Amino acid sequence: MGQVVSTPETVGFLLVPRFSMIAFTAALEPLRLANHISGRQLYRWVLLSPEGGAGEASCGLRIAVDSAMDAAPSLPTLIVCSGVDGHWYDDRRVLSWLRRRAAEGVELGSVCTASHILARAGLLNGYRCTIHWENLAGFAETYPEIEATGELFNIDRNRFTCAGGTAAMDMMLYRIASTHGEKLAVSIAEQLLHDKIRQGSVRQHVAIQPNPGIDREELAAAVKLMQENIEEPLDLLALSAQLGQSRRNVERLFRKFMNCSPARYYLGLRLQRARQLLCQTKMSVMEVAISCGFVSATHFSKCYRDYFGVAPRNDQSSHRVRHLIEPVRQMAGVK
Numbered sequence: 001m002g003q004v005v006s007t008p009e010t011v012g013f014l015l016v017p018r019f020s021m022i023a024f025t026a027a028l029e030p031l032r033l034a035n036h037i038s039g040r041q042l043y044r045w046v047l048l049s050p051e052g053g054a055g056e057a058s059c060g061l062r063i064a065v066d067s068a069m070d071a072a073p074s075l076p077t078l079i080v081c082s083g084v085d086g087h088w089y090d091d092r093r094v095l096s097w098l099r100r101r102a103a104e105g106v107e108l109g110s111v112c113t114a115s116h117i118l119a120r121a122g123l124l125n126g127y128r129c130t131i132h133w134e135n136l137a138g139f140a141e142t143y144p145e146i147e148a149t150g151e152l153f154n155i156d157r158n159r160f161t162c163a164g165g166t167a168a169m170d171m172m173l174y175r176i177a178s179t180h181g182e183k184l185a186v187s188i189a190e191q192l193l194h195d196k197i198r199q200g201s202v203r204q205h206v207a208i209q210p211n212p213g214i215d216r217e218e219l220a221a222a223v224k225l226m227q228e229n230i231e232e233p234l235d236l237l238a239l240s241a242q243l244g245q246s247r248r249n250v251e252r253l254f255r256k257f258m259n260c261s262p263a264r265y266y267l268g269l270r271l272q273r274a275r276q277l278l279c280q281t282k283m284s285v286m287e288v289a290i291s292c293g294f295v296s297a298t299h300f301s302k303c304y305r306d307y308f309g310v311a312p313r314n315d316q317s318s319h320r321v322r323h324l325i326e327p328v329r330q331m332a333g334v335k
Helices: 021-038 092-103 112-120 133-142 167-180 182-191 217-228 236-243 247-257 262-280 285-291 297-308 312-331
Strands: 009-015 043-049 077-081 107-111 153-156 159-162
Touching: 009 021, 021 043, 021 077, 021 107, 021 167, 021 182, 077 092, 077 112, 092 107, 092 112, 107 112, 107 167, 112 133, 112 159, 133 262, 153 167, 159 167, 167 182, 217 236, 217 247, 217 262, 236 247, 236 262, 247 262, 262 285, 262 297, 262 312, 285 297, 285 312, 297 312
Parallel strands: 009 043, 009 077, 077 107, 107 159
Antiparallel strands: 153 159
């Protein structure tokens, strides 16, 4: 049952440069449809940007905003929308503004990579949160004191975070159901052709099943076990024993469905995790190597170069240079 609400709830959306358009619209559209289906104005929304200019999404589209954040009206709820390179976003004025809103009792949310921004502002200490699976490892390394769950969305007291993409839709539908009833939330989901409202506790599917070709329970279990043992990799005998399978059967499954050996697939998972850490954290190459189960930087560098075609240090440097240059290029109108 929902609560009886007589006045519309106003939700602010702070659009950080290069925010994810799909996560933003997935959070906003359920509010619009709540008004449309109910025939009442249950929600209002205010779009903000740090400086007041149009917010530019990662896809290049620009969204007109209502005001700069400093001129924003009083808001009971504020959602920070981020996207590409949100893990590097460190605008001190924005972080200070968010801390002031939190001190005023504003309920704070995030979509996609914006959990990084709330964490950098010190606003997720003591809270459970989540973030997109691609950023989860980097977030955990950067903020080891914060519990990051890897679930679709988390609502913990006056903080709510989601993984981005369509997870933002599930989170907002959950919030609408809590306030205005499940019947309205279901009607909204039907309008969106969203056949099932997922609970926040659902694990991000890609984190467990990284390849859409995995449709066998035994293979999915093997991949999940590999992902859970990146820092201290299991050898094939230990992996097979934990799965309750013979070594030969595990090898057969990977050869048949993944077209490679279990060891090769496992190495790929570790190297992909390594690339996330190199590009999303300030960890050194040696620290990343150890975190991903390599006993030496030399061996790690060789495997990385063979897999990605570039040395880890060069890959890390080029990513950080792109992070610094891309905003300048966009401001100058260079495509």
